[in-house]
Amino acid sequence: MASIVSTGMSKFGNDSRKLMDHLLEASAGIVEQFRDTIDYVVLSTPYTLAFNGASGISSAFTSISGLVDVPYMSVENTSASGSSAILAARSMIESGQADHVLVVGGEKMNSYPTRTVSRIIATLLAKEEASAGLTLPSVAAFTAKEYINRYACPRESIANVAVQNHHNGSLNPLAHFQKEIPMEKVMESRVIADPLRLFEFCPISDGAAALFVVKDDLAESFTKNPINVLSAESSSDTSYLSMRSSFIDIPSIRSASVKAFRKAALKPEDIDVVELHDMASILEIVELEEMGIFPRGHAWEMIDSGYTALNGELPVNTGGGLISRGHPLGATGIAQAVEIAEQLSCKAQGRQVKNHDVGLSLNMAGYGNNANVIIYGVS
């Protein structure tokens, strides 16, 4: 089994730092303390060729970090690259290829105007559909309309996800946004894809996150509070969104969740804290249902009731989620694991949740083109 024994994160946001600055900042604590122990590096910087005109970042990163003769590779799986890097690291450890893996992921997206950034992200869509004008925000908007119609969900209940995640982010000193955004402000913000508005989407963020993952029987020598990866599963769906039966069904999330719960021998009700892929507000609702945490059509009521709030029964996106922490593509899956590890080891300070034995993260590529679900437990 693989255990997380140390974590790191750069301040997410939009500033003048370069991708390498973020990667080094996120990993500095781990590298300084464990440089001679690290025996594999897995990187996740999937869009760096497009955003930063660089390739072979894993080579540059290990060189600059002074990691001598350490093997490495980079993993690409669009917006789920970070969690795929965790899955790869876990396989390295469980196969005996490595015992001490540094996982680092990041993205510097604010290198071009929004228009160019959107065009780069759209390279993950099926070409025929992208050239027909499809964008990820527009799919989120279709999903919201379908959900509202089918389940008589009030419009404000969708926006409430953004209110809650911005609240959580206001307590996370590394989040991109650290400000409360009240309901009126969400509902008055600019329409991005009708009915969804600006504050309901993740921003364009720069940032990096890092994990030090080791073989579980070595974990005790690094920390008193190792976080075990109980299961880490992946499922996929067609990349042709027009071939999906409905936008509120995301079968890859359902399938990966079923596998992850089964392999961890746990049920949804065993989970204490969740990080999920709220690229847009509506996705938090749909994902909670697809993971089997709430019944279909009811997640919005549970969110409205405070069940998923920081002090609720099952806090969700305690770090602010993609909406408030930000979504540097290569970092997100790793930042989710950082947040879960901090919660489970009681280091989340102002946003610490009360129950913290078992955590779950969901990271999604494209619009459910694939989904990675990881379940974490204290040992």
Next chain:
Amino acid sequence: MASIVSTGMSKFGNDSRKLMDHLLEASAGIVEQFRDTIDYVVLSTPYTLAFNGASGISSAFTSISGLVDVPYMSVENTSASGSSAILAARSMIESGQADHVLVVGGEKMNSYPTRTVSRIIATLLAKEEASAGLTLPSVAAFTAKEYINRYACPRESIANVAVQNHHNGSLNPLAHFQKEIPMEKVMESRVIADPLRLFEFCPISDGAAALFVVKDDLAESFTKNPINVLSAESSSDTSYLSMRSSFIDIPSIRSASVKAFRKAALKPEDIDVVELHDMASILEIVELEEMGIFPRGHAWEMIDSGYTALNGELPVNTGGGLISRGHPLGATGIAQAVEIAEQLSCKAQGRQVKNHDVGLSLNMAGYGNNANVIIYGVS
């Protein structure tokens, strides 16, 4: 242990086909026969964002191939991405994450003029060095000069690598070039980086290659001749070429080879057939020495003697190497494994070698920024 039970390759070259056409062509035999068995896909198309303006190719590939709900990831390690994908697949199998992994890698490089292609490849160099004018061909030229001076190696003995690899490629129906290039023609060809000339470099190629890799105890149900991955090791060096003590020392190759021989419990003299990373002629010479196959300063004499020829004691680059088969970046490491597997299972037809129990492939990222060495054996 992981075993290769099926292989595929598209015709390498420069034509109007798209990247996806190459990936589908290379994998068609495997997918048609084993579609329902494949439980993981590892892709290697590292430069597709730059060459083809696409990301998430693993999602598009599995969708178009009809691989339903199969998990996947892409691996990036510049010119060694293909072999890194094999290492990742092997870890998936040895960790129990997957039993039947389809590995596919390819590149469509002829989408831009040579000048642009060179600029894209140069993104793997350290930024400071690339902007000072360093290119991979120029480093190969420095290496050739240093080697000639230090070991009194005749200029023609370096060119002889190109003659031999073009000969081997002339017998490979899927090679980019399938024509004998005699010594005079090599030595009269255009100078690319003095003293090295056009026919001594790999061309700009499009192509893809595929492997079906399964857990060894399942291999017999797929083929009578499984090829076992006896070891697969990776080592790295600084990405700053100006910090290297000498260009004819490539420590990552030496380190990865030592580890791979040790883990396979084999010695260089046990190897029957080699595929190596002849991005330029001189590299074949230096790599044979760094792998410990020939003593320092003597590989050129061994090549001149016919020892590494198709009918020699230790045939090298029987498929034509990067120089003649071509070097579509994401495909190369996989194409090397395809060639070794064909040789070890006696399917290499006109270029079949006589001894074929143990094979070795060396795939290198950048100029030895890292090196992957894989040793293969018949079971």
